[in-house]
Amino acid sequence: xxxxxxxxxxxxxxxxxxxxxxxxxxxxxxxxxxxxxxxxxxxxxxxxxxxxxxxxxxxxxxxxxxxxxxxxxxxxxxxxxxxxxxxxxxxxxxxxxxxxxxxxxxxxxxxxxxxxxxxxxxxxxxxxxxxxxxxxxxxxxxxxxxxxxxxxxxxxxxxxxxxxxxxxxxxxxxxxxxxxxxxxxxxxxxxxxxxxxxxxxxxxxxxxxxxxxxxxxxxxxxxxxxxxxxxxxxxxxxxxxxxxxxxxxxxxxxxxxxxxxxxxxxxxxxxxxxxxxxxxxxxxxxxxxxxxxxxxxxxxxxxxxxxxxxxxxxxxxxxxxxxxxxxxxxxx
Amino acid sequence: xxxxxxxxxxxxxxxxxxxxxxxxxxxxxxxxxxxxxxxxxxxxxxxxxxxxxxxxxxxxxxxxxxxxxxxxxxxxxxxxxxxxxxxxxxxxxxxxxxxxxxxxxxxxxxxxxxxxxxxxxxxxxxxxxxxxxxxxxxxxxxxxxxxxxxxxxxxxxxxxxxxxxxxxxxxxxxxxxxxxxxxxxxxxxxxxxxxxxxxxxxxxxxxxxxxxxxxxxxxxxxxxxxxxxxxxxxxxxxxxxxxxxxxxxxxxxxxxxxxxxxxxxxxxxxxxxxxxxxxxxxxxxxxxxxxxxxxxxxxxxxxxxxxxxxxxxxxxxxxxxxxxxxxxxxxxxxxxxxxxxxxxxxxxxxxxxxxxxxxxxxxxxxxxxxxxxxxxxxxxxxxxxxxxxxxxxxxxxxxxxxxxxxxxxxxxxxxxxxxxxxxxxxxxxxxxxxxx
Numbered sequence: 148x149x150x151x152x153x154x155x156x157x158x159x160x161x162x163x164x165x166x167x168x169x170x171x172x173x174x175x176x177x178x179x180x181x182x183x184x185x186x187x188x189x190x191x192x193x194x195x196x197x198x199x200x201x202x203x204x205x206x207x208x209x210x211x212x213x214x215x216x217x218x219x220x221x222x223x224x225x226x227x228x229x230x231x232x233x234x235x236x237x238x239x240x241x242x243x244x245x246x247x248x249x250x251x252x253x254x255x256x257x258x259x260x261x262x263x264x265x266x267x268x269x270x271x272x273x274x275x276x277x278x279x280x281x282x283x284x285x286x287x288x289x290x291x292x293x294x295x296x297x298x299x300x301x302x303x304x305x306x307x308x309x310x311x312x313x314x315x316x317x318x319x320x321x322x323x324x325x326x327x328x329x330x331x332x333x334x335x336x337x338x339x340x341x342x343x344x345x346x347x348x349x350x351x352x353x354x355x356x357x358x359x360x361x362x363x364x365x366x367x368x369x370x371x372x373x374x375x376x377x378x379x380x381x382x383x384x385x386x387x388x389x390x391x392x393x394x395x396x397x398x399x400x401x402x403x404x405x406x407x408x409x410x411x412x413x414x415x416x417x418x419x420x421x422x423x424x425x426x427x428x429x430x431x432x433x434x435x436x437x438x439x440x441x442x443x444x445x446x447x448x449x450x451x452x453x454x455x456x457x458x459x460x461x462x463x464x465x466x467x468x469x470x471x472x473x474x475x476x477x478x479x
Numbered sequence: 480x481x482x483x484x485x486x487x488x489x490x491x492x493x494x495x496x497x498x499x500x501x502x503x504x505x506x507x508x509x510x511x512x513x514x515x516x517x518x519x520x521x522x523x524x525x526x527x528x529x530x531x532x533x534x535x536x537x538x539x540x541x542x543x544x545x546x547x548x549x550x551x552x553x554x555x556x557x558x559x560x561x562x563x564x565x566x567x568x569x570x571x572x573x574x575x576x577x578x579x580x581x582x583x584x585x586x587x588x589x590x591x592x593x594x595x596x597x598x599x600x601x602x603x604x605x606x607x608x609x610x611x612x613x614x615x616x617x618x619x620x621x622x623x624x625x626x627x628x629x630x631x632x633x634x635x636x637x638x639x640x641x642x643x644x645x646x647x648x649x650x651x652x653x654x655x656x657x658x659x660x661x662x663x664x665x666x667x668x669x670x671x672x673x674x675x676x677x678x679x680x681x682x683x684x685x686x687x688x689x690x691x692x693x694x695x696x697x698x699x700x701x702x703x704x705x706x707x708x709x710x711x712x713x714x715x716x717x718x719x720x721x722x723x724x725x726x727x728x729x730x731x732x733x734x735x736x737x738x739x740x741x742x743x744x745x746x747x748x749x750x751x752x753x754x755x756x757x758x759x760x761x762x763x764x765x766x767x768x769x770x771x772x773x774x775x776x777x778x779x780x781x782x783x784x785x786x787x788x789x790x791x792x793x794x795x796x797x798x799x800x801x802x803x804x805x806x807x808x809x810x811x812x813x814x815x816x817x818x819x820x821x822x823x824x825x826x827x828x829x830x831x832x833x834x835x836x837x838x839x840x841x842x843x844x845x846x847x848x849x850x851x852x853x854x855x856x857x858x859x860x861x862x863x864x865x866x867x868x869x870x871x872x873x874x875x876x877x878x879x880x881x882x883x884x885x886x887x888x889x890x891x892x893x894x895x896x897x898x899x900x901x902x903x904x905x906x907x908x909x910x911x912x913x914x915x
Contacts, residue, residue: 193669193837193879194836194837194838194879195837195838196837196838196839196877196878197838199877214876215876215877216876216877218669221669241873241877244839244869244872244873244877245838245839245873245877247873248838248839248841248842248843248846248873249838249842251842251846252842281866281869281911281912282846283912284846284849306838307835307836307838307841309836325664326664326835328835329647329649329832329833329834329835330830330831330832330833330834330835330841330844330845331830331833331835331841331842331844331845332835333834333835333841
């Protein structure tokens with residue numbers, strides 16, 4: 148089994164593992180951010196270039212460093228490979244350059260965007276971006292379109308990660324969804340504004356890393372951090388039926404798949420990705436439709452996890468910590 | 480008089496037709512190959528010849544052929560890249576237009592060498608009239624058993640198709656070309672796997688430039704050693720150069736590699752000097768994507784050696800003081816040319832042609848064009864020059880395919896060698912603009 152070292156952590160992985168997958172096994176700082184790679188979708192990744200890493204040693208056989216930064220989501224690990232993620236200032240600078248490119252045409256309309264709070268681009272720009280844009284020209288704009296009665300496409304926010312195209316390709320037979328035009332006017336679209344009419348099409352919303360594809364049954368209902376996520380399930384013939392419900396009081400505001408620490412859908416014990424069908428997502432909006440398992444753990448470092456206490460103990464710990472902090476500040 | 484291998488009979492009447500081509504020895508090399516040589520012998524000759532890819536990258540052709548995977552029961556393909564669209568490069572079009580049978584003969588010999596029974600010529604969509612010329616020549620070849628089943632009774636069969644692109648520069652990138660040939664959107668694939676292992680329809684594929692495949696004919700005819708005797712060092716054989724810009728004799732020339740650049744620009748036999756007796760300012764030596772060089776650096780290397788038309792000599796000094804032979808699109812600029820305006824034109828091209836797949840190229844090419852446009856409009860500042868430098872640096876090496884580099888290199892070279900010209904056009908302000 149090939150041995151790889153990422154930011155000083157060495158581990159052995161299966162043949163064919165990518166650098167990103169290996170880094171996720173290590174976890175923490177060693178994990179490069181990824182906007183277009185999606186573990187549940189084949190051939191995803193390679194487009195956004197945020198997950199680039201520096202390979203300072205190619206392999207035991209050929210120890211030369213790779214001349215250019217490589218996309219960690221696509222580069223397979225070789226035995227003896229040494230990778231630098233956060234330990235290479237040159238690489239971090241290059242990644243900041245990529246983040247800048249992703250942001251120059253993004254509207255930054257987070258205050259009115261449904262994705263705010265669970266948006267990967269928001270996290271990415273917070274961690275790697277500049278506080279001021281060097282771009283001074285008019286940003287790219289598109290008309291909003293409805294692709295079907297449940298999904299809204301707001302192309303202006305899109306970063307062309309191609310995840311939704313892969314969902315259409317791999318989950319929705321007879322797809323009518325793809326990319327038209329070229330270069331910086333390339334856009335996601337459906338065949339002559341056809342509706343995306345497929346039981347699994349709603350998964351496009353879950354895979355979208357930004358607010359380009361949003362749930363029309365949830366749009367503008369609530370900020371996500373005001374909702375209460377719980378795990379729930381029901382018996383469904385089309386999909387796995389395991390979902391996250393986002394509640395406000397007893398009201399089910401929206402239904403999504405269960406996302407992991409990287410915002411990608413969790414897999415079951417057999418390694419199947421937890422895609423959910425449109426019936427579960429859009430039509431089962433009563434608590435009575437579901438068996439609720441309990442509060443959902445949101446371990447993303449995003450604003451959603453603020454003020455969510457899964458146990459009373461946690462809440463008490465936090466209150467006492469805040470008390471101490473304020474007392475300390477008062478005494479000083 | 481220098482040696483001509485591809486254009487030897489170019490001026491003969493009727494060379495475009497099969498009859499004319501055959502009366503000057505055409506298809507005799509194919510006959511020789513099919514009757515007396517084994518496929519591996521041909522690959523051996525190509526290796527010996529030292530032929531390097533004429534599309535721009537200069538990768539040794541024999542080695543590329545050697546990489547082709549040969550699993551049992553899986554078809555292999557040869558694809559000719561005739562999607563010539565680099566600004567300043569027009570040699571392949573000229574070759575296909577005037578002597579189409581040379582390419583067809585080269586395709587047949589190369590397909591035989593690689594064991595391909597179906598081959599494709601992917602031609603740029605804008606060159607529709609050349610497509611018709613090629614198709615007519617292919618029809619003639621089929622009618623005379625030079626293509627099709629059991630060619631000349633040798634037992635080797637080859638189907639040759641010409642496929643028209645829809646006019647995208649990116650489809651000249653080999654994996655985008657294969658995608659387009661398969662009927663998909665012309666987006667470059669993420670490598671590995673390389674086409675030699677997984678190419679057209681997932682089968683092993685070799686993609687070669689028009690000139691490269693045509694050069695196989697004289698190599699097999701005269702032997703690889705004879706070809707390798709022409710040229711200097713690792714730059715063997717002849718090269719087609721499409722010369723344009725402010726020169727007295729623009730056109731396509733076949734030169735022996737190793738010709739001094741100074742002689743190429745000023746000799747009556749070649750470009751014939753700068754128009755109206757003006758001074759030379761700069762040269763883009765290998766198509767719009769290679770770095771521009773000022774007169775003193777294109778005529779002599781930084782070490783003071785005369786610059787030669789070879790892969791090595793032109794790239795002497797790296798990108799600090801050198802450039803690349805590239806595809807042979809030789810663009811000459813006289814003393815009155817605005818480098819900034821010329822650069823804007825190139826950048827506009829790359830902005831228009833970016834496929835939009837990966838972020839640095841999609842966003843960066845457009846940004847560079849806008850900044851250059853601002854500078855040309857007289858609204859630029861010193862900070863914009865630094866910004867341009869940063870943008871090109873952030874694109875280079877971060878993209879899926881070489882289009883990113885092709886867009887970044889000209890910007891870097893123009894600022895490196897002609898910064899004064901940018902400064903003349905911009906105000907003294909060094910604070911960057913931009914928005915909060």
